[in-house]
Amino acid sequence: MQQEVWGAPPHPLPPRLFGAAERPLLVELTLMRGREAARPCAAVRRALPAVAAVAALALASVLFPAAGAGPAPAAAAPAIWAHDSVGAVSPSQVWYLAEGATAGDFETWLLVQNPGEVPAEIDVKLHTGEGERQGPHDTVPPRTRRSYDLGEYAESYHVSSLVTASAGVVCERAMYGRPVVCLDPGHAATPSQIDPETGINTQDWINEPEIGIVYDIAVRAKAVLEAHGVRVVMTKASAYDPVNLKRRAEIANQARARMIVHIHADPGLSAPTTLYPGPAPYDWKANTETGRVARIDPAVQAASEAAARRFHAAMVAYLRQAEGTGDGGVVVENRGTTGTGNYGPIFSYDIWSEVPTFTLENNLAFADAHRQEIAEAVAAGVLSSL
């Protein structure tokens, strides 16, 4: 969303357009963006011709109620935005809807109203950034409405619709936005495989009973986050889903997630700890037989560290309040203690990450006994760092 779009006052339109009155209306329009929900970023207050006022109101219907503005999760509003539009004055057999996106945070819905007395057979062609895709093909009965999630037909940031109908219909395009977050419950049995680019072994391993405990925590955290309007992508469909270390990062990358949270538990740990990737290279002699050195993207590293700090503060505050736990702090990954032998270094998933990435560790026994509390703390951390 560009500032110039939302900050610009409505352009004066010719009088009498659509038969509107010339009498000026006083319009006050407050536009809000991103994290600054409490502080309007642009305000328009002026006398406008009636038609311009309609345009202003249409613009104002695009709402951005502050994804992650940061209230405590117990009271957090869903980090959702939505888009509405004005109605049509007559049905038509052809509709062009140029705007739309179905990838990442975006949902686009096509709404078809058949106000007539005969069934309308509709055919939708989606013109996307990747070419034409077949959209919904359906018969809309008289005096009914059908809604179609275009994400079921194409995943793209560029989705426009061409609707043709056998009888006059009215079409509207509604868009909704939800932040996407990736949760990665640790461990899986995957084969030894050297990533050709980095020389790092992507092999993960089963770590009982951690694998089952952290998967359960992730599923619980997913439910809490979804209740707050967040779309959650999981790296695994079951506790033993064989997803290797590289694939975990790729899943978050493909989803364009705001962040990926790797969830682990370790018997040696005394208090909840959030680990982030440092800028140092991954110089894994045990895993890089060719001597290659892998580095995390500097921008991803910086974003990961910042997200980890925001996440940790809210996560630990929640657990302290709920369970009186201590604080293990926000620490840089110690890459010297894992990843020897045939397995990949556990934190090497960060190497392939294109989105902020960090790891939560809890004491294993504590995690086992406090799965729901940790899940809620994870959600609190994520919501605070969106």
Ligand SMILES: [Zn+2]
């Ligand atoms: Zn682990």
